Amino acid sequence: MLSSPDSSPALQVLQQVFGYTAFRGPQAAIVEHVVTGGDALVLMPTGGGKSLCYQVPAIVRHRQGLGVAVVVSPLIALMHDQVGALEEAGVHAAYLNSTLSSEQAQQVERELRSGRLVLLYVAPERLLTPRMLAMLDSLHERQLLSLFAIDEAHCVSQWGHDFREEYLGLSALHERYPGVPRVALTATADDHTRRDIVERLQLEEAAAFVSSFDRPNIRYTIVEKDNPRAQLLRLIRDEHEGEAGVVYCQSRRKVEETAAWLEQQGVRALPYHAGLDADTRRRHQDRFLREDDLVMVATIAFGMGIDKPDVRFVAHLDLPKNIEAYYQETGRAGRDGEAADAWMAYGLADVVNQRRMIDESDAEEEFKRLQRAKLDALLALAEAHDCRRVRLLAYFGEASRPCDNCDNCLNPPRTWDATEAARKALSCIYRFGQHGGGFGPTRFGAGHLLDVLRGKRTDKVAQYGHEKLSTFGIGADLSEAQWRGVLRQLVALGHVQAEGEFNTLALTPSARAVLKGEVPIILREPREPTARVRGSRTARGERGERVPAAAATLDAEGQERFAKLKAWRAEVAREHGLPAYVIFHDATLAQMAAECPDSLQALGHISGVGAKKLEAYGREILRVLGG
Incomplete structure (x- = not known):
């Protein structure tokens, strides 16, 4: 230029x-x-x-x-x-x-x-x-x-x-x-x-x-967990087939298992975590940076500073620690400014696990208090009925308007007053502590609570005599998904806490106000597992092939020129041992393909072509465009 x-x-x-x-x-x-x-x-x-x-x-x-x-x-x-x-x-x-x-x-x-x-x-x-x-x-x-x-x-x-x-x-x-x-x-x-x-x-x-923290090209979606692997696979197949993405998991084991499972489903995937040897991590990272269609399944050990511009989605199979981590990780999608997805599956176990990690850490109480507050802000984002982006930006002190590019804006959730259901759940947990079925005061986990509320006569219910509780069956009118939403919200709001190795449930002091009906609980209705916000935004060429969004508006001849330029760029990148986007970004190649400059002077006016690159590659590019 x-x-x-x-x-x-x-x-x-x-x-x-x-x-x-x-x-x-x-x-x-x-x-x-x-x-x-x-x-x-x-x-x-x-x-x-x-x-x-x-x-x-x-x-x-x-x-x-x-x-x-x-x-x-x-x-x-x-x-x-x-x-x-x-x-x-x-x-x-x-x-x-x-x-x-x-x-x-x-x-x-x-x-x-x-x-x-x-x-x-x-x-x-x-x-x-x-x-x-x-x-x-x-x-x-x-x-x-x-x-x-x-x-x-x-x-x-x-x-x-x-x-x-x-x-x-x-x-x-x-x-x-x-x-x-x-x-x-x-x-x-x-x-x-x-x-x-x-x-x-x-x-x-x-x-x-x-600067503004807004990334308007990123679509934020948070879904209730319901077979999260299958939900992830739907996202990839429906909207990001053959595109680069990052999938974050909390544990190394889950990273390995998820990457292997995606490979079995025909999705090219690699694992990345701190437990892999340095050479393997380097090789996997290099492949991700240089190949167009790889999915990296990783812990948070991967990603900070990754410059790959064409990551089309970032998915979370586990809840991050706070909004800063979520924003940093989702921000690895769509660095080129083109449409990208930030997708997360979220459930009760995520809330329990994150709260436990804070509570059981060796940190000072002031640090724990701040981390709980940060987690609460993330949980509020996950449970939100209104615009995700407005809440996300508000966390960083930035005012905004509804974005029309998050799941809640594109497909507004229905809500229901769950105050009475919350009181029933809290009352049942309270009665567990009073009535251990001859074993003294005993605490139970979420599965048993839901069985009692919905009136299911399991062996465990019979063992503890919980069919005799006044709360047995009082929630038969609600689905299991609805009850999980109620319990997730009660844990997220801190009215219930999960304790010990088996995540048994106990009331906190704040539960008293909910039991008295003084605190309203308004929840999202669970979406259907197969519901999608809208169709794929993947750009396709005239023959139906996937093309980078930067080249989507090119005509057939322009697409052909763009394909030739990409092939030339890939060869140069291999020779130099660099990712292709370091040579030229897709947007620069697309502008070359659209304008088809016929001289070095005209090529020098293409955005992203500096003097050194014009000198080094100019004649070769003109040859490719003219061939």
Whole structure:
């Protein structure tokens, strides 16, 4: 993308190096602030362009003779791909991490000491080693340290969803390297976490840039669990056949079993969790980044910093810990701005398990109290009758209107007054404690409670004499799904708690007000298991084949050109050992296919074609388009 000679230095870099005509949203203000030496706290959603907020200032300041920018990142995969993308764009960048041989690391260190590097990516634990600090001290003395970018800055907060202790040492940067600007960036932080970032990184004087957290291209759907594997398979087959996605599970075992089951159903899937050896994790992650139609089944060990733009869905088979984690994980879908799904199956066991993990942790009570409050906010989102997006954004302090792109907006749920049913359930639990059937006070789990309420004469009911309770059969008019919804809500609201190894139910002090009818309980009616919000949004070509959304509007000849460009890009990516999107994004190929430029000058006006890529690939692209 050619630039005007009277453009600002930052805009010239954006146009010449990255091939974009203009900054998006607050990017221009952030870049200008950092270029002039200011500290910044940047909160911007995944896919919002955070990396440009430090990459452009790093290039500008390097051209001004101010040396090397150091990017702190905990993610080896992100380092590799971002360095690859920068080198493709003609920017001298490198990383220092455990994947390098001794000789390779020494070469990077030589480039660092010389000041020739524009950006260096490094993990926080390596940054704080005496060897690394000595090199940075030398650069600082020679005024060749241009800025520090602290990516995934929420990791510094013990209140956040992804606390990493090694981030705490980054507070030393402010004192050790005065005058070197610092920019801390994250996609996810509530008010408490933001305050923690500012305090722990000593960013009290930094300018704060908070973008909208809205990702309008993502459709949020939360369903009641009813054979969740089958529900997941319906989602994939009906709406995302042959597309990339991420499925999150809580345990390593569930990850392995779910990935194997999807493979048996004909869905290409790989597992990823911390229990796999490093080589297997790397291979699986590399395949996911480079192949179009893989589903990664993973624990939260996977995903932060994954740049793959065409993830079309993120599914949760288990409830995350809080809204920050949910937002961070769902944000890995649709980074290219095209339509994507965030889908979650949620049930009573999820609520019980998350509450137990908080209660049984060794954390201090203040920390547990905050985690319970965060879980309550997520449960309110899951049980909501109104717009999911409005509630999600409100959590981050952002007002919005109903989105018309979540399950509740597209298919408004019916509700029913479950106050009387809740009183019956609480009364039955109370009577369990009074009447143990000759065994003394005994507590029981959800299954037995539902049997008693619905009047089912099981062996266990007979064993404890619970057919004699006044609550036996008083809920026969409601379905099991309705009763599970009642009980899930009572646990979610904290009126009932599950205790011990067998999840037996007990009343909490707040149950008294519900029993007295002082607290209304309004619930969603359970949806039919097969109900769908609407049909697939997968783009199809004239022959019915799946095509990237960016190319969906192309005519038949345009589709053919796009297919040729994709094949050429795949070959180049393999040669360079990089994911295809690092060479060019789908949107850039689609614009090439639509406009079919016939000269290097015309090709240079395509968004995403910088000067280095035009020089490296221009003639080849023209050959492909003309062939």
